[in-house]
Amino acid sequence: MSVDPKLKARLGVVLIGVALAVLPFVVGASFGNSWVRIIDFALLYIMLALGLNIVVGFAGLLDLGYIAFYAVGAYLYALLSSPHLAIAFPQVFAAAPGWPVWAVLPLGALVAGLFGVLLGAPTLKLRGDYLAIVTLGFGEIIRIFLNNLNAPANITNGPQGINNIAAAQIGGHALNRPLELFGVMVPGVHLQYYFFLALTLLVIFVCLRLQDSRLGRAWVAIREDEVAARACGINTRNVKLLAFGLGATFGGVAGGLFAGFQGFVSPESFGLLESIMVLCMVVLGGMGNIAGVILGAVLLALLPEALRWGAVPLQQTLFGKVLIDPESLRLLLFGIALVVVMRWRPAGLWPSALRKRELAAHGEAA
Amino acid sequence: MDIFIQQIINGLVLGSIYALVALGYTMVYGILGLINFAHGEVVMIGALTALTAIGLLVPSGLPGPVVVLGGLLIAIPVCMTVGFTIERIAYRPLRNAPRLAPLITAIGVSIVLQQLAMIGWGRNYHTFPPLLPAAPHQFLGAAITDLQIIIIATAAALMAALVWLVTRTRLGRAMRATAENPAVARLMGVDVDRVISFTFVLGSALAAVAGVMVAANYSIAHYAMGFMLGLKAFTAAVLGGIGNLGGAMLGGLLLGIIESLAAGYIGDLTGGFLGSHYKDVFAFFVLILVLVFRPSGLMGEKVAERA
Amino acid sequence: MTLITPSRPLSALVALSACLLAACGPKEEAAVPAATADAGEATITIRLGHVAPLTGPQAHLGKDNENGARLAIDDLNAEKILIGGKVAKFELLGEDDQADPRQGTTVAQKLADARVHAVIGHLNSGTTIPASRIYHDAGIVQVSPSATNPTYTRQGYKTAFRVFADDVQQGSVLGSFATSKLGAKKIAIIDDRTAYGQGLADEFEKAAKAAGAEVVTREYTTDKETDFAAILTKVKSTKPDLVFYGGMDTQAGPMARQLKTLGISAPMLFGDGACTVEFHKLAGEGAEGHYCSLPGVPLDQMAGGTAFRDRYKAKYNTDIQLYAPYAYDAVRVVAEAMKQVGSTETAKFLPALAALNYPGLSAQIQFDEKGDIKDGAVTLYQAKGGAWSALETMGGKPNN
Incomplete structure (x- = not known):
């Protein structure tokens, strides 16, 4: 008995779809809504990691300041959806701008994309680690400006952050409020989940299309050999700028979602460590491979939280008492995990087929 | 004018420390082409080890400077061991891996070292006992302490020694050969693995000295102190041209002076629009500007594409 | 009820x-x-x-x-x-x-x-x-x-x-203490650009200005910094008679030490973040004579x-x-x-x-009706002989 492979694939898609649809209810019922919240954040990290993957994985440009675009998206959303501007500039804004989410998110993506191009422009000539430090500097510059632009004009409210950000509204319903649907109470975190999931799927779709596009191939070409790529007629300047710009747009969208989800943004959410975290997701999962990057993002978003839950009981069963503070242990194990995975799977947990071949060839040559 | 001289002195002291740490980054980078992100943590371990040793030595009643020297002499081998171990565990197995893999292990090692330090030394800040004369001298209207003079002099002496080692000794030649081309160096009879280990050990010894200097100058040490310092030193190394010893020194001193002058004068220069909170912005801005015109840093050589 | x-x-x-x-x-x-x-x-x-x-x-x-x-x-x-x-x-x-x-x-x-x-x-x-x-x-x-x-x-x-x-209650007490009790006319303000440090420094600045003091310079650092020589040199050039720092002890301690090294004789004033035992450890001999405040009664x-x-x-x-x-x-x-x-x-x-x-x-x-502590009293301390000794307790202004 053989099943039509097409049918099999479709069945798979349907199964995954059903699994994703019931996921928050299953997780919420068995582990509590905090895990749904963690999954929501994991979805945001998937978007971020996929965006960074365009820059690092596809185009091979090491970016250590990626979180700046997340910050730009988050602050733009915050400014347009909170009373902050109305309080700070009463003569200009009579009330909170209160734009709909469908206008704010694309705008956030656009502005973040512009920032991406802005970052890309002066760094075109730089390579490898020089690029890394400049992008790192760029990320810090954005964060420092956000942290200090409360004077002379109060644009970002400085270190105090922006509060009272309205949650995204869809069909007149704010997503942080529970919704009664067919007699079932759907909590706010679940609604956010579906919203984030839809956008994550869109991002994945865009990434898949980009990967196989002419542009995607151009990125791979400059990643492998920039000089050769130029010789083949690829406009390396434009292609690089597009990588920075497009990668940044995903960050901008994720940032907007973050602001609406949290209801509060402050500069401390956009530190260098966050950039490093997203980079770890991309590299650990498997640079350049979309499925691998998703895996990396999910793992690294969930791992510290799982350790938060599991560290104490585990020690108690193993040693009969708590030897190390669960908080220290959590980060300790995270650090060890990074080292161990890279030690045995240097191309990431789920590398792209191409990369794997290259690595094998490289190993033979050495 | 005395204020300006004071700012230059402030910058020199800060810059000397940056430069010493930057040398560790640049040596490893020069040989392996790898950012050793954990280097800042080695500095931290040096500082905390020295403090613990000093705490044990103080009751012996030895004179202050001898106690500090004793702490330093204990911190150096400890840091060397840590540096050696890091290279063996985290970097050597990855020598043929994709370029970003060792970067991730470096971050992992950095987190692990920080957490281990927190478990071992606790969360509190540790203070450096007043063992060295702290009374400032007046120099053209500016204040400078003995310790600060020692820091600048030690940093200069160590850098000179390092340059001598790299350019004049057999080992130095082996290091340069490895940096140029490991495969060819191996064919020429250089024990590449040993040279790399030695580089890490040497960089870690410098880190120990830098750690003690930081702890003595600011009188504090803390398990999280290495990260920012490492980042600044790395910036300094890139500014000067990473992989180049002279560049690391120049970059370190320059970054220290830029930060001091920016903090002191940026407010006046921009009519009060930007204040000392933008000193890092200014420092990064200078870095970007330098790299736009000299993509390999101030003293870096133009290198061929390195995948 | x-x-x-x-x-x-x-x-x-x-x-x-x-x-x-x-x-x-x-x-x-x-x-x-x-x-x-x-x-x-x-x-x-x-x-x-x-x-x-x-x-x-x-x-x-x-x-x-x-x-x-x-x-x-x-x-x-x-x-x-x-x-x-x-x-x-x-x-x-x-x-x-x-x-x-x-x-x-x-x-x-x-x-x-x-x-x-x-x-x-x-x-x-x-x-x-x-x-x-x-x-x-x-x-x-x-x-x-x-x-x-x-x-x-x-x-x-x-x-x-x-x-x-909260920052408003503490900042206003600190402001009136600085101007009326310490008689400060020229004040330099430093903060660490955290929500806490900046918030407190801003409220202090408001209160001090309202009481007629002049803010001669406003400088900034971060909560991770250990080197304050550059900003303190700038502070020195403005010749203040009081230096206010909004931030934690981990910065305040080394800052007090460096203040002394640079030969600035003006005392420092801190909020609760530096009003700790740790401050004395971190500042060493530089601690003597500075002031801090802590909400509540000693x-x-x-x-x-x-x-x-x-x-x-x-x-x-x-x-x-x-x-x-x-x-x-x-x-x-x-x-x-x-x-x-x-x-x-x-x-x-x-x-x-x-x-x-x-x-x-x-x-x-x-x-009070917002959930804040009512009439939050704030006590001021001065560093004497390696410890904070209470000077006086000032009633907080009702905030709004």
Whole structure:
């Protein structure tokens, strides 16, 4: 008995779809809504990691300041959806701008994309680690400006952050409020989940299309050999700028979602460590491979939280008492995990087929 | 004018420390082409080890400077061991891996070292006992302490020694050969693995000295102190041209002076629009500007594409 | 109000009768075992969440808060207080938010899922504010022992309380102290660009300017910096007669030291963040003569204050860092409110908490309509011989 492979694939898609649809209810019922919240954040990290993957994985440009675009998206959303501007500039804004989410998110993506191009422009000539430090500097510059632009004009409210950000509204319903649907109470975190999931799927779709596009191939070409790529007629300047710009747009969208989800943004959410975290997701999962990057993002978003839950009981069963503070242990194990995975799977947990071949060839040559 | 001289002195002291740490980054980078992100943590371990040793030595009643020297002499081998171990565990197995893999292990090692330090030394800040004369001298209207003079002099002496080692000794030649081309160096009879280990050990010894200097100058040490310092030193190394010893020194001193002058004068220069909170912005801005015109840093050589 | 008053004598009555029964024990042999067994069986478990950064640069403060709260839990369990006639057994769920707003909301949701009866925390304003929305939506009382950003209690959440003067209260006291008591005319202000440091420095600047002082320069550092030579040199060039720093002891200590090295003779003034034992350790000889403020009344002047300090030291083998007494108070006020109404339900004990008048370790605790401590007294200290010695306690202005 053989099943039509097409049918099999479709069945798979349907199964995954059903699994994703019931996921928050299953997780919420068995582990509590905090895990749904963690999954929501994991979805945001998937978007971020996929965006960074365009820059690092596809185009091979090491970016250590990626979180700046997340910050730009988050602050733009915050400014347009909170009373902050109305309080700070009463003569200009009579009330909170209160734009709909469908206008704010694309705008956030656009502005973040512009920032991406802005970052890309002066760094075109730089390579490898020089690029890394400049992008790192760029990320810090954005964060420092956000942290200090409360004077002379109060644009970002400085270190105090922006509060009272309205949650995204869809069909007149704010997503942080529970919704009664067919007699079932759907909590706010679940609604956010579906919203984030839809956008994550869109991002994945865009990434898949980009990967196989002419542009995607151009990125791979400059990643492998920039000089050769130029010789083949690829406009390396434009292609690089597009990588920075497009990668940044995903960050901008994720940032907007973050602001609406949290209801509060402050500069401390956009530190260098966050950039490093997203980079770890991309590299650990498997640079350049979309499925691998998703895996990396999910793992690294969930791992510290799982350790938060599991560290104490585990020690108690193993040693009969708590030897190390669960908080220290959590980060300790995270650090060890990074080292161990890279030690045995240097191309990431789920590398792209191409990369794997290259690595094998490289190993033979050495 | 005395204020300006004071700012230059402030910058020199800060810059000397940056430069010493930057040398560790640049040596490893020069040989392996790898950012050793954990280097800042080695500095931290040096500082905390020295403090613990000093705490044990103080009751012996030895004179202050001898106690500090004793702490330093204990911190150096400890840091060397840590540096050696890091290279063996985290970097050597990855020598043929994709370029970003060792970067991730470096971050992992950095987190692990920080957490281990927190478990071992606790969360509190540790203070450096007043063992060295702290009374400032007046120099053209500016204040400078003995310790600060020692820091600048030690940093200069160590850098000179390092340059001598790299350019004049057999080992130095082996290091340069490895940096140029490991495969060819191996064919020429250089024990590449040993040279790399030695580089890490040497960089870690410098880190120990830098750690003690930081702890003595600011009188504090803390398990999280290495990260920012490492980042600044790395910036300094890139500014000067990473992989180049002279560049690391120049970059370190320059970054220290830029930060001091920016903090002191940026407010006046921009009519009060930007204040000392933008000193890092200014420092990064200078870095970007330098790299736009000299993509390999101030003293870096133009290198061929390195995948 | 109707809920509170009748139940107060009621719980007292329950306690009294239990006590009487026990006292009569030897006479009525038959009744005793039943009664004591009842008291032993009828326990009610109260789970309190506690959130503070337990990893990262502020870990020492976070652990201090948690220790303070744990001490209160131990005391309460030892006292075997009765809530609704049952012996209360308190538990603390300590969580780490790493001072990161995102993790702050994650653990807030975790505590909300765990249906804790109240939350003590968070430590930082940056995590307290986003978390307060989750606690409010889940109907959980939150008492922060240390978040000072005024916004926290001004979001209209009835569940948000704090047992600590906010930036406005403390900043205005510091401003009037600087100008009227210290006679400062030219003031240099430095802050660390955190929500806490900047918030306090801004309020101080307002108050000092209103009192007629001139702010000669405003300088900035970060909460990770150790080198302040450059900004202090700038401060020196403006010849101030007072230097105010808004930030924590970890920066204030080295800053005081470097101030001395640079030969600046003006004294420094700090808020609560630097009003610690640690400051003296970090500043060394540079500490002498500087001033700081801490909300509430000096621990030594409060009933049980010195005993608390000794017990803390005995139990954790370390000195109180900063906010432990406030964390202790935060737990105690929640327990007191529950005790008064004899219920652990938010709807019942929240009004009692809002109307509470409780002699805490740090102050007589009463809340205003926003949930802030009422008329938060602030005490000023001066560094003398390696310790902070109390100068005077100034009544906080009613804030709005």
